[in-house]
Amino acid sequence: MNIFPAIDLYDKKAVRLLKGDYSYMTVYSHNPIEIARDFEKNGARYIHLVDLEGARDGTTPNIDIVKDIATHTGLFVEIGGGIRSLETLESYFDAGVDRAILGTAAINDKEFLKKAIEKYGERIAVGADVKDGYIAIKGWVEKSEVTLDAFLEEMQKEGVQYVICTDISKDGAMSGTNLEMYKALSEKYSMNITASGGVSALEDIKALRKMNIYAAIIGKAYYTGAINLAEAIEVAK
Numbered sequence: 001m002n003i004f005p006a007i008d009l010y011d012k013k014a015v016r017l018l019k020g021d022y023s024y025m026t027v028y029s030h031n032p033i034e035i036a037r038d039f040e041k042n043g044a045r046y047i048h049l050v051d052l053e054g055a056r057d058g059t060t061p062n063i064d065i066v067k068d069i070a071t072h073t074g075l076f077v078e079i080g081g082g083i084r085s086l087e088t089l090e091s092y093f094d095a096g097v098d099r100a101i102l103g104t105a106a107i108n109d110k111e112f113l114k115k116a117i118e119k120y121g122e123r124i125a126v127g128a129d130v131k132d133g134y135i136a137i138k139g140w141v142e143k144s145e146v147t148l149d150a151f152l153e154e155m156q157k158e159g160v161q162y163v164i165c166t167d168i169s170k171d172g173a174m175s176g177t178n179l180e181m182y183k184a185l186s187e188k189y190s191m192n193i194t195a196s197g198g199v200s201a202l203e204d205i206k207a208l209r210k211m212n213i214y215a216a217i218i219g220k221a222y223y224t225g226a227i228n229l230a231e232a233i234e235v236a237k
Contacts, residue, residue, distance in 0.1 A: 009053075036075060060088060063091060102124060124160065128163055205235050
């Protein structure tokens, strides 16, 4: 299993939200590139980036930071947040991004999703952000009428190979991740599933690894010191 340490970007800073709520934002660093270098120093090969302003507004205000990280580290970079056009995708790939995550657009613009998969294949991932069993959109501000299972079944049919699945109720809460949900998803779908939200102890990583989950994202647990990143990467192997 792979470990993707995460940086959430807002106003060019590294921040974390609690359960996706923009009014509960903690700023952890004014220099995200330094955090990315620390990830690399601790043995990380991957990084998960989210542009929170982009997710909410459909813009790319932090693309310079993303390019900096892609250019000045050897990390595999995936980015999500507000990617709703082929032009935005192209901008990120030109900036050195390896994989782009479609969230709101995967629900609201099926034509764009099809074109993106057709053009970029496995460089496209889809974010399945779950709130009370339904997919949340627009930076988790709105809940759609699409259930998680209906969404994933459709994504598998469309040829999506990578899914980042987040239980919003667990995100940033440091109360453990939704192991039951990931076990069910890993048994039901053939896509590469990344567990996100609430991964807050090495036990979470051990449990996810046994399920043959593709990857786990570590966010707040890194910033608070609850998880030692180098240890987590070893445990995941």
